[in-house]
Amino acid sequence: MKHVRWTVTAALVAAAIVAGCAPPHTASNSGSSAASGTGPITVFAAASLKSTFTALGAEFEKNNPGSHVTFSFAGSSDLVTQLTGGAPADVFASADTANMTKAVNAGLVSGDPVDFASNTLTIVTAGGNPKNIHSFADLARPGTLVAVCAPQVPCGAATKKVEAATGVTLSPVSEESSVTDVLGKVVSGQADAGLVYVTDAAGAGAGVSTVPFPESSGAVNTYPIVVLKDSKNPATAQNFVDLVRGPDGRKTLAAAGFAVP
């Protein structure tokens, strides 16, 4: 009985090993696949790119049979930390130039990063805008609970820039460490208003109202993308970058609210 169980376990382990080996085998057997742009790639992308890149990844796999795109979405600085620590990836798309510069200085990239999108801040309020917020200056009105990003993260740095440009100093009730936390505080009704990216506001749906303000153009966040030096499949990685920068990528990004850099 015990013997039988061992045999079954061994067979399962063997099957798992064989199955695990299968994808790389087919990839290397087809020889020129890497050159023609198929095979698996891993894309490290900023959290704000989740919906657009997931859609573009599906399109890429459809257009390039035999390719497979795996995504890891997180804050850009977390992604750089992981890449510096040796995380295997083929493409890096950052939500700001500062974190891309960190990757470049760490010698992680191959070639020059290119800007593919830009994002600006907008005001979000509870649905229907009950506090009648119509300008950036309205956020500084006493009794208005405003959530912003902390200056240490990109959206917070952009907020500081807008404050400097408008001469309006906000006294936020919270400085969150990510833009999604700011949005969460507004969606849950804890804060009256928050400063988030246009794309976050677009993705939040009817639960919030968006109040665009002209001064936001003073703090534009640029998104660069690059193929990584340690890519096992650089041709496929480059093809993915080309898709993001091409007309299909442009269309998907624009639909989500991203502007041309």
Add this chain to the structure above:
Amino acid sequence: MNAQLRAGRVQVGLPTWIYVPAIIGALFVCVPLLGMLLEIDWTRFIPLVTSPSSRTALLLSLKTAAASTVLCVLIGVPMALVLARVRFRGQSALRALVLLPLVLPPVVGGIALLYTFGRQGLLGHEFGALGIRIAFSTTAVVLAQTFVSLPFLVVTLEGALRSAGGDYESVAATLGARPTTVLRRVTVPLVLPGVVSGAVLAFARSLGEFGATLTFAGSLPGVTRTLPLEIYLQRETDPNAAIALSLLLVVAAALVVTTLGGRRLAGAL
């Protein structure tokens, strides 16, 4: 079985191979701490941990953790007494519910608090009508810390109460002492070490609280940004500062474990 062995003083040695996984386990806990220690930039350590933002965060952490520990003692001691000394229907279900925050992800606790004490929450309107705003206040931090720390005190004290037994209390009662006198003169002095252990554990848990605070209270220097939140934010721009501050929390945790004594902690839990 166990009692027999102890009575006969039969010493059963451990098989030698058991030391291999045991040592691997010990290394698994110690090496990451060592890894962090080696990353510390000692020349900048003092300026980093004494910077205004670090001091503000540390002070807020100490104040809120102390407040939540007091709250835990005030409501946790009666809870432990009821659970340990009274028999009633649904007792085990109630105990399981009270202990839930012990195994619940703190972020889930934060969401639960948000929809209870938040502005749109279950009790938010009542508090709002009284002119009390809990969201984004230091009170929210204390509530989050109390929520996650309370089970530590209740479990510790309930265990102490059960192992102390009710004999002395019965004797005091037969001698004519009223319930309040029994509690004050017999029960509490008897399990005082358990109360202290539970309070220290609750304090340590409060000091390390992150998920529920971030979700429920927000993050503003001096108001809601406790040391763990400060570490999380510093990591974005200055990993060295994050590591230096992490060491402060490691030292605090080590102090708790050594003052209580690892053995007593293990017995209490």
